[in-house]
Amino acid sequence: MSKGTPAVLEKLDVGFEGFDIISYGGIPRGRATLVTGTSGSAKTLCAVQFLAEGVKRGEHGVFVTFEERPGDIRENMQSLGWDIAEWEQEGMWTFVDASPTLDQETVISSDFDLGGLLARIEHAVHKTGATRVSIDALGAIFTALGDSKVIRGELLRMVFALKTLGVTTIVTAERDAEYGPVARFGVEEFVADNVIILRNVLEDEKRRRTIEILKFRGTTHQKGEFPFSIVPERGIVIIPLSALELKQASSNVRISSGNGEIDTMCGGGFYRDSIILVSGATGTGKTLMTTEFMAGGAEKGEKCLLFAFEESREQLVRNATGWGVDYEKWEKEGRIKLVCAYPEVTSLEDHLIQMKDAVDEFGPQRVAIDSLSALERISTQKGFREFIISVTSFIKHRETAGLFTSTTPTLTGGSSVTETHISTLTDSIILLRYVEMYGEMRRGITVLKMRGSMHDKDIREFSIDGKGMHVGKPFKNVVGILSGNPQHVSALEEERLKDMFPDG
């Protein structure tokens, strides 16, 4: 760019949740933005939602359709809760129907221009005072009129004319592969300023939708792919991962874990805004710790939200009752909310959106997820890592305490994939482990990490009874618990080691 003083490009909100974050405010106003994607990557939805957002803000829109008939678009968008026919009646929405005609015969000779189309678009824009135009999908015109120098020249003229009209335009175009040329027919030549790519990748038998801003000429945006989902009434909802900055205030206020003995081990309880990971094999007491965490909050008058992905509501309530916690009573009083879902019912992205919604609606001071590992089943590794980053930052952002559980694959020792993803994001890690001693399974607990605080370094034995969890004495004369190979050492050996490392 050769301009002396770079003017700040104004941006226009397209209406996809989260897009304002990855695009720093929307698409460049008064320009054309190309949206490309393979078949079924939500291009038309993108074009429709751009106008729908305008209608919401009282801005008129013109929708030029080259592929689908207006009637089909009206019908398809109804399921998302958008009544285009009503907007048309109100004069907020105008279709320019350039979809294929069912003629008896069409003969095309070389000498023509797109004057008819241009006149129709310009007329529709002038008539309604539209500020937003969507063109869906540009490639179809090559199918209708052939790929020629004339068409290319004319499309260039169309985009220029739209710029002159001062409208902001979204142009969609199809591409053949998820990773390859930007679009079929090289249409990016016409709308070269701004390019967004939608993807719908099949990975490990799971579909994953992402959006990437390839370029915004003259203005900044976030780089890379961001997962998104399609939600009824809301359309495209983007999950902006890196937008979650680490700027949350750090609190020194301690809250109880719901168990006095664990509080003591943690040096006086968890921090108000910390994320705690509880890791252990199946049956070591993770759900119990979650229950105590919830009850501990509810007793103090806090609101606590539990996402359970392993047990049904009935099971949860029954288990809690067994430990002396009455979930149903707390629920009636509005202190506790249980959200139980089977991980497989929907994609991880949709789970995340639903979880965010639940947190927004309930406004809890404590959030627990039991367990993260259950969610790992339904996602790719990459998707799962993004999910954990997103959910952690989201909870931290609200200065809410979060307790997540993670299941280790082996009974003794070991660590789970979940931990490797999450351990750097959490403030505290508590390990629950089986310890095999003299042909008996005992349970051990240790606080591995407690950011910003002193904590008990011992591995202590604990037991579970009708009143919950009881932490006892440290395992003496045992080494190798965490590695899963407990070995007994004689008292003499222990004394000798202590002498070697005084105060250790």
Next chain:
Amino acid sequence: MSNSVLKLFVTGRTRRSREAVRNLRSLLSTRLPPAYDLSVVDVLENPEQAEMDHILATPTLVKHGVEGTIRIIGDLANTEEVVELLGEKGSSEESAEDRKNEEDG
């Protein structure tokens, strides 16, 4: 058989538009049957008409008939093709008087 309408959509007074109008008029007076009424529509002045007839390209000649719509895109210099699509003069006994009605309909 009543007269059917040929609609020729053009954009302003471009060379291409003028060419198409001239080619079509010449064909109407020489080769095409007399049972056609010609209506020349300038899309710049009459975009609604273009909308109704789904016009993308100009010049486009549109003929609506019982068997469907015939669309000929281009400047109509492809004489033989146009004649083949619209019919040759000779089947009708009426005098070859072409009528030119600009912008009606």
